Amino acid sequence: MIEGKSYIGSQLIAEGDIKVKTFNPELNEDNPWVFTEATALEIDKAVTLADEAFATYKDYSGERKASFLNAIADEIVALGDQLLEVYTKESGLPRGRAEGERGRTIGQLRAFAEMLLEGSWVDAVIDTAIPERQPFPRVDLRKMNVPLGPVVVFGSSNFPFAFSTAGGDTASALAAGCPVIVKSHSMHVGTGELVASAVIRAAKKTNMPEGVFSNLIGSGRTLGTALVAHPKVKAVGFTGSIAGGRALFDLAAKRPEPIPVFAEMGSINPVVILPKASEMNSKKWATAYAGSITMGTGQFCTNPGLIIGVKSDSLKRFTEELSQEISKINPTCMLHHSIKNNFDKGRDLLMSQENVEVIAKYNEDINPNYAAQTVLTVSGKTFLENKTLSEEVFGPFSVIVQCENEDELITVIKALDGQLTGTILSEGDEINEYSNVISALQNRVGRLIFNGVPTGVEVCPAMLHGGPYPASSDSRFTAVGINSVKRWVRPVSFQDWPNSLLPKELQNENQLGISRMVNNTVTTLPIE
Missing domain, CATH: 3.40.309.10 (Aldehyde Dehydrogenase; Chain A, domain 2)
Incomplete structure (x- = not known):
């Protein structure tokens, strides 16, 4: 059932006065559902909850986050025909496309779950101490990727599943350890609400912290600007026009604390x-x-x-x-x-x-x-x-x-x-x-x-879905595949840190059995 409300954490809330509808392009008429745009207070509450959730979610094990992502996939499947019917009514796309895109979305979620269970995605690098080195001893240095913080994801118009509410940006950010606030795309708000309900059910079933995910309804200019400008937001994912992506990029750069905007924009291929x-x-x-x-x-x-x-x-x-x-x-x-x-x-x-x-x-x-x-x-x-x-x-x-x-x-x-x-x-x-x-x-x-055609983007580790500006705002990153997780992390080095206080990924014992670069050699062995 579509409620027409935003998810502020796990709560459906609609305290605003601005009402909107989505449009059925095939029938050339409005859809029947009425949606309420989020207020400034609701926006702030969603981001504050995400920031509070980050304090614990960032340290969750790969296994625990993987169970969350797999649960999201299961809950999307459980929505059944209702989800496909709303998708087609809001997009004008055929049912076959809806089924295929749903399958891709589920596949993305499970791929990130597998990545988390394997664990090497953190890019652990260890250079052990050499106290006898002359003329100066070498300190013990250990580096790995850690999550940035709350991420805002803008749903795209042309992929209501795969690049929207629980699409690649959301899946990769959650995998990284970042809570997500989705700005639901105005053309498929009903589809977004149903998918958001699946995410919230999965969060409850796997005991995720309140605020790990929110889904907000509102216009791009008002809601989008408020989210990108919010001081507790630490990164942005966007798929859309050059004008829209560049506006968000410029807004993020003007903040007292500039944040990265990973935008996929125009391309004539x-x-x-x-x-x-x-x-x-x-x-x-x-x-x-x-x-x-x-x-x-x-x-x-x-x-x-x-x-x-x-x-x-x-x-x-x-x-x-x-x-x-x-x-x-x-x-x-x-x-x-x-x-x-x-x-x-x-x-x-x-x-x-x-x-x-x-x-x-x-x-x-x-x-x-x-x-x-x-x-x-x-x-x-x-x-x-x-x-x-x-x-x-x-x-x-x-x-x-x-x-x-x-x-x-x-x-x-x-x-x-x-x-x-x-x-x-x-x-x-x-x-x-x-x-x-x-x-x-x-x-x-x-x-x-x-000797092929560009339409069709395989979701796999070797895929690079990005390019020089304005195809994307940073050509070093991909928006598709498990390596897209690298948009939402930053490297941190630990110097001479007690072994027991290090993240498990960097401890001598390597209890997780992940692949690490130790003294310039890739290995899964513990450090003796």
């Missing part, structure tokens, strides 16, 4: 199609990219919004075949009427630029909030002269840039902002002739893809 790839496999890649551009109505952060090649007959054929293939695909619903409006504005802006050719645009009648997939093409010269053409259009949209030669192609790549992904399509051994292209692309992206 350039794809370089090399000559032999378009010559020998134009139909194959045209079909694949028609599907990739329109997948999820183009509402993925890894949507291929830019395709770059050297002008040729084969590139022209690829362009024509992509136009044919993408025109066969029936348009689908976007997440919200505001997102559809922004898509139309962005698409129309790029279509109106000089020397732009529209090669594909779905022109049949479509339902409200459905997006007509569109592909443009421009010359390399035009693209380089007009920065507007490199702006992200969130939705089923892409631009093909036809360069005069390899030098211009490299210049186009170097002119791009930072991106989450970059793809190279190649045939045979031609890739060996394009080392300069590879180098230029690697410098602009967080993930390099060979």
Whole structure:
């Protein structure tokens, strides 16, 4: 049952006067539930509870935190069809997508639980004392990662499960030992409340401290600003627009105590199609990219919004075949009427630029909030002269840039902002002739893809979901996979500390059996 209230710790509270509803984009009407936005007092109470919870939660064992995360996964499953039904009503996404994203969310939670049980994620490093060293003895130094403190997580519009209430940011922060305050995304508040109820039940079942998790309802500007500015908040996780992420980043930097904002923002995910790839496999890649551009109505952060090649007959054929293939695909619903409006504005802006050719645009009648997939093409010269053409259009949209030669192609790549992904399509051994292209692309992206599509993000330790600004606010970190936990920790060194008072991860006995770097050697053995 949806109550329409915020979770302040384990309590459902709604003392404010501002009421809001979510929107069903498929039916083009409001959903029936009424939600109450959190007040300033409720915001402060949630953060204060999180700060109080941190005092004990930060020291919980990996086993205890793992049981919490696994319990969250179990409780999400227990919500059953109700959760899937609310998800589809608030997002316009199909049930199959809801089931898949729920599975990913559960998988993320269990992956962090496994990480905690194994324990080596703390990156323990030990350099034992050398009292006889000359001319100066070496002290005993031991270092490991410790949690930062309360973390604010902003739910994303396009992933109501996997990047929202109990998604990757929340799971990784809880794994690190940080209490979490979620700013529920306004487009799927009902979905967020149900998932939050699962987190709260799990917290109670596993005896977590009150305030380890809260879920707040409110507008981005009011609630988001208050949370980021609160002195007891120590870090922020955000997935959304460049404007939104940068505003939070700037706000956090202006605090008396600046805090990190780990924001995943805009990306057009350039794809370089090399000559032999378009010559020998134009139909194959045209079909694949028609599907990739329109997948999820183009509402993925890894949507291929830019395709770059050297002008040729084969590139022209690829362009024509992509136009044919993408025109066969029936348009689908976007997440919200505001997102559809922004898509139309962005698409129309790029279509109106000089020397732009529209090669594909779905022109049949479509339902409200459905997006007509569109592909443009421009010359390399035009693209380089007009920065507007490199702006992200969130939705089923892409631009093909036809360069005069390899030098211009490299210049186009170097002119791009930072991106989450970059793809190279190649045939045979031609890739060996394009080392300069590879180098230029690697410098602009967080993930390099060979002969594939960027849509789809595998959740595993080797995944890097981030990139140079503005793809993310700090390209050294990933927002996906167990290594995303490193956003919410900081290293601490203990010098000449009594063994019995050290964290178990750093004690001589290594009772946890974790992998540690001891005197420059990775080992799980105890220190004699």
